Amino acid sequence: MTAGADEAPLAPVMTAHRAGLLGCRSCGRVWPQDHAICDRCGAALVPPDRRGLQYVWAWWLAGLVMYVPANLFPMMRTQTFAGLQGSSEATILEGVVELMHYGNYDIAIIVFVASVIVPMAKFLSIAWLAMVAGRPATVEQAHTRLKIYEVVEFIGRWSMIDVFVVAILSALVQLGFVASIHPGPAAVSFALSVAFTMLSAQSFDPRLIWRGLPLRSRTDDQGKD
Amino acid sequence: MLPCALLQGVYLAPMDTRDGFDLTTGRGLMACPRCDALHVEEELDAGETLRCVRCGGLLAKPRGGAFVQLIALSFTTVVLMMGAIFFPFLEISRMGFGNATSLFGVALAFADGVLLPLVLAVMVMIVGLPVLRAFLLVYTLAPLAQGRAPYRHAARAFRWTELLRPWSMAEIFVIGTAVALVKVAGLATVHLGPAFWAFCALILVNLASRGFMCQTTIWDAIEDAGLPTDGREAVGGPVP
Structure with a gap:
């Protein structure tokens, strides 16, 4: 510093x-x-004006829409002993429950945070930032908002973990008769949802956070818009 | 090397043309990309760090010899990535059944039906973009490190390097691998291949590269080294 x-x-x-x-x-x-x-x-x-927020909202909505099938459809299909021991299809949440069932609590927490908590928090944060952008704020509030923006921007890409896990498992676990794992349609919509929210966060202009601060020349500022 | 002193708390009337900058054209000024605060460009010594007066964000941190280091690290990335592609990645076995996969195998896991576009996306994110970014960075920096004029479109190349940064996900892929390994561990025996370790090394290279990277310094070097601009460059000496 x-x-x-x-x-x-x-x-x-x-x-x-x-x-x-x-x-x-x-x-x-x-x-x-x-x-x-x-x-x-x-x-x-x-x-730095609120017109740019249209892009934020458009990508945000696209991300939210894709997030619905990502949770409803199975992420992957596991087949053990050629289906004799049952083949199971697991959505994101079912996958977490399954991990906990086998006692892998740490991994269950990682997956739950990466694919449920983080996307939810991201949707809420971006929506909140876009709503309060350009509104009056104190300097402390502006610093908090900028912090949130930076966290959202940093953490967004890490949600892609889940897609990679599915890809690696499906490529690796091809043991013919014994066990095999196949990707489900949710992998695509989850990947798209992550990509769209990343684009949404990137479209947000952090300079807007600071536009609402009380200024000495506030009236001039408003006149310019 | 570049910026910046601060216009903190100074209300400058328009038309103010103090030495070094011009408030009507923006010459010699720099705006913080996060909060729009104006700063006057000024030479920074290697090792100094400049933060925005308003939001505290990093504006510049020139490091001595950074260009050469960045070029070296870019080449390292490409070499490691070649290894990661062609060596075996992971191998599992259980009850006499075995399966090995390379990086291509991972991407091709999605290669049926609706999931096909995901193959391309995964390959681009974990292999394509890191390599492309490395090449673009070398293209931008190689002439600058030798003190020559930048190649054509160097500015565009560097802008794309920065635009593509969030989409290059090699390090996320490694963490994904770790999660997948724990999931598989109960099911079968796993052997880690050389490609896996190449990817782990890539994370370290990536971190080192980030430590040397200072966008402001590179933009300024591109401009100083004579990429055609409108000649308003004000850094590094008295303004006529």
Whole structure:
């Protein structure tokens, strides 16, 4: 830490938006507001306003829709002794219950957290962030929101674990007569759900979190929108 | 090497053109990508770390010799990935029945019916993107490390390197393997192949690479080394 966050909240901070400029989210370069594309890195320049939230909500909804079949359909089908000992189809939750049944509590917790808790928390967090984005907030609230955003962005891709587990098990456990595991349709919809929520989190513009802070030039700010 | 001093608490009137930056065109300024706070670009020494005055996010952390290290680590990634593809990955056996799988086998597990697109997605996420990102990074950094002008489209190459970062999931795949192994452990005996260890090594390489990576420094180096821009570059000396 050089210039600490501790001294930051004291004075209003000059932002690119307040200066009538546009910052590039990809490389940080600052351009006049009529620029559409960053000349340095070639990324599209987007003003930090609530219009961008449409993308967030669109991907969010797509992710939520795909999450329903991901829980209803079986994730994988296990066949032991050519079906003589029964072949079982397990959805995500049934898989967790099965793991607990065999006493693998630690793995059951990992799978439960990765494929149930994390996706749920992600949907709720993104929805909440998108709803409060741009609303007035204190500096502490803004820091909390940014933290949540960073956690969501970081953790999103880890939900893909479940898809990989199914892939590895299906490739590995092909013991002919003894046991075999086949992937179920839920694997696809779960993978899509994770991908869509990742896109949703990426579409969220964290600069919006800070737009709602009380500013010295608040009226100017509103006039610009 | 680059930024930044801070415009903290200073209200600058538009048209203010103090030395080094220009509030009407944005020359010599940098905006925090997370909170939009403006910072004045300034040279940082290797080893220094710059955080945003407002949100505390990391803005720049130039490290000495980072470009060469990043290039070396990119090559390491490609070599390890080649090993991971061609060596056996996992092998199980039970009651005389055995099955070995390579990385391709894992992806092809989804190769029937509706699951077919998932084969491609899994291969891209665990093999394709890490290798592609390594090549793009070498393409961007190789000329910069030698102090020459960057290749054409270096800026685009680096932007894609960063865009694809969240989709490159080799490390998640390794954790997935660990979970799968515990699930299988009761069912059969498992042997770990060289490809598995190559993947574990990839995680370490990835972590090291992340430690040397400073996007701001690389963007600035691309610009300094003369990728065609509009010539507003203000870093590294007095502005005319």
